[in-house]
Amino acid sequence: MILTSTLNELREARSGLLNPVGLVPTMGFLHEGHISLVRCAKGENESVVVSIYVNPTQFAPTEDLKAYPRNTERDLALLENEGVDLVWSPSDQDMYPPGFQTWVELERLTKFLEGSYRPEHFRGVATVVSKLFNAVQPQRAYFGQKDAQQAVVITRMTQDLNFPVEVIICPTIREADGLALSSRNSYLNPEERRGAPVLYRALSGAKEAFESGIIDSEELHTHMLEVLENEPLAEVEYVSVADLETLEELDGPITRGLLSMAVRFRTTRLIDNMIVGVDH
Ligand code: PAF
Numbered sequence: 001m002i003l004t005s006t007l008n009e010l011r012e013a014r015s016g017l018l019n020p021v022g023l024v025p026t027m028g029f030l031h032e033g034h035i036s037l038v039r040c041a042k043g044e045n046e047s048v049v050v051s052i053y054v055n056p057t058q059f060a061p062t063e064d065l066k067a068y069p070r071n072t073e074r075d076l077a078l079l080e081n082e083g084v085d086l087v088w089s090p091s092d093q094d095m096y097p098p099g100f101q102t103w104v105e106l107e108r109l110t111k112f113l114e115g116s117y118r119p120e121h122f123r124g125v126a127t128v129v130s131k132l133f134n135a136v137q138p139q140r141a142y143f144g145q146k147d148a149q150q151a152v153v154i155t156r157m158t159q160d161l162n163f164p165v166e167v168i169i170c171p172t173i174r175e176a177d178g179l180a181l182s183s184r185n186s187y188l189n190p191e192e193r194r195g196a197p198v199l200y201r202a203l204s205g206a207k208e209a210f211e212s213g214i215i216d217s218e219e220l221h222t223h224m225l226e227v228l229e230n231e232p233l234a235e236v237e238y239v240s241v242a243d244l245e246t247l248e249e250l251d252g253p254i255t256r257g258l259l260s261m262a263v264r265f266r267t268t269r270l271i272d273n274m275i276v277g278v279d280h
Pocket of ligand 1: 025026053055058076125128129147150
């Protein structure tokens, strides 16, 4: 496994890789969710590149950039074990050189859901992912369905900017009790960790309700809120039933949609989602 840091090192190592190349962009502190993306990339490409970069521009000043968990040694051991060909850990200097002022922004998709609580977040994500695509020049790139809005935003951006990259969205990986894997789960204390699967219960309950014929979006909202309200540690930020493509909130009866939510456990913000009405 080749380790690179500077852009020149990356470009030189990249030129020696067999195509197609699959890229798995990460912020490190890897878990089984990331590893599932790597395995998916391994199965579909000649070479796999993983980037590890905690991107400062997708965190608001009030968010957890400084506290974001890091363990590069462990990450590298996991990636080596998976047979990854190349790891790129760029510096802030390379990603945001002095005088940096060029951003990638999406007009509408980023206004809803996560975007209404984290207004700068997707500008940071879209910009850094564009830079990763430009530098690594992968044929395919892999992201998790856990960050549903990010998946829609990156898919749109890739089409809009004509990146010759196939964006592949892989299923959410969950703990045995349903909690979606996330690096931020490490912030939860034992009591909060016991409460956290309530997101999964709320989503899967609403999905079951939808499948049994309750297709009114208001009723699905209520269903999710009622489950969340039973967990005293959970502070609901939003619950949503949205259009799968536009991410706009849906009214009345639906045939398909994205059920999603953000819930705080003290200072830890958890998000999760499920799609209804579409066969996977
Ligand atoms: O999903 C993430 O870990 C990040 O948002 C990403 C895509 C690596 C961009 O920093």
